[in-house]
């Protein structure tokens with residue numbers, strides 16, 4: 001029996017209006033504005049009643065996107081630091097950009113407010129998704145939503161034993177010039193340990209303002225005071241700082257699974273999308289650029305009304321490289337700083353950016369293989385193939 005108190009009825013219901021859900025909603029609206037409009041009604045269900053800036057999304061921008069207006073900073077140089085050495089890359093064609101989440105949400109809300117076909121229901125929490133022969137039903141705290149297809153972007157529990165990227169950072173302001181605003185520090189391994197991958201990340205907005213994060217790849221997260229101690233130590237050691245003003249803080253836990261989540265299989269009308277689906281690149285934790293690309297493909301798939309399952313998140317070759325690299329990170333954390341350093345030092349920046357953005361060409365894969373310690377990676381590939 002399904003509840004007669006219907007909140008909405010739609011062709012497509014997107015559960016969760018965060019970064020991925022809004023990207024998909026806006027892509028559906030974009031497609032609906034073209035001549036071949038196929039989705040009559042879509043709805044986004046989001047428990048927040050109001051959006052606020054809550055994080056920073058960075059990625060290498062390889063082409064125009066729907067949310068380019070939300071980009072607040074751009075850098076064409078980045079560096080890796082390890083064992084007293086620094087390797088710097090420059091690639092003005094694919095700058096590393098920072099999206100302000102506040103502007104992103106604002107831009108999506110504005111677009112959906114003027115859409116005739118895609119609605120945003122704020123302040124609504126979704127529960128279970130069920131089905132009968134004809135439709136899907138989403139229970140919410142404001143009644144039921146009926147839909148032909150459901151795209152679920154809600155966070156879900158991370159399976160035990162998954163490698164995690166866990167991090168915490170401060171956006172700080174200093175009273176002297178300490179940061180180099182031209183260059184992002186993607187990874188500084190100078191305070192690393194042998195037991196796990198640990199590095200610092202510095203996103204400089206000016207010579208006095210930066211986001212500084214401490215990041216670990218391991219299976220156990222730390223308590224907040226440990227991350228804060230690491231940040232204090234780093235700010236003292238690298239920038240000789242003793243005072244700073246904390247403008248904001250952010251932290252997170254991103255899964256780095258070797259295999260895509262099992263619940264994606266066999267449900268063509270309920271697709272899981274977003275950080276806890278198969279969207280983030282497992283070996284790096286970057287999710288934003290992949291969500292944007294996948295949202296475009298998914299909107300096209302939805303508007304085509306195909307009976308097949310959702311489009312694959314990434315090419316099988318990219319997936320294999322990710323899985324082998326995650327296996328390597330799990331088993332040989334002590335060697336990770338040297339391998340990241342070699343990658344950024346030896347592979348041309350444009351090729352490496354394509355590789356990291358799931359847009360690698362055949363020659364890019366060869367360049368990456370050439371830069372890697374081959375015997376080590378072959379052993380890790382074998383270990384992955386044997387399921388160890």
Ligand SMILES: Cc1cc2nc3c(=O)[nH]c(=O)nc-3n(C[C@H](O)[C@H](O)[C@H](O)COP(=O)(O)OP(=O)(O)OC[C@H]3O[C@@H](n4cnc5c(N)ncnc54)[C@H](O)[C@@H]3O)c2cc1C
Pocket residue numbers: 015016017018019020021045046047048054055056057058059124125126127153154155250251252253254273274275276285286287288289
């Ligand atoms: C602090 C931080 C910084 C990050 N920085 C980067 C970066 O620089 N680059 C990058 O590529 N990635 C980054 N990521 C990873 C990733 O891009 C973000 O986590 C991103 O927000 C994931 O998008 P999402 O839509 O999957 O999840 P979210 O944006 O978290 O959206 C999930 C949505 O589901 C909603 N929801 C929850 N429960 C329910 C419910 N019961 N019913 C309906 N809706 C529900 C939530 O309210 C939320 O809006 C970062 C992550 C964090 C946490």
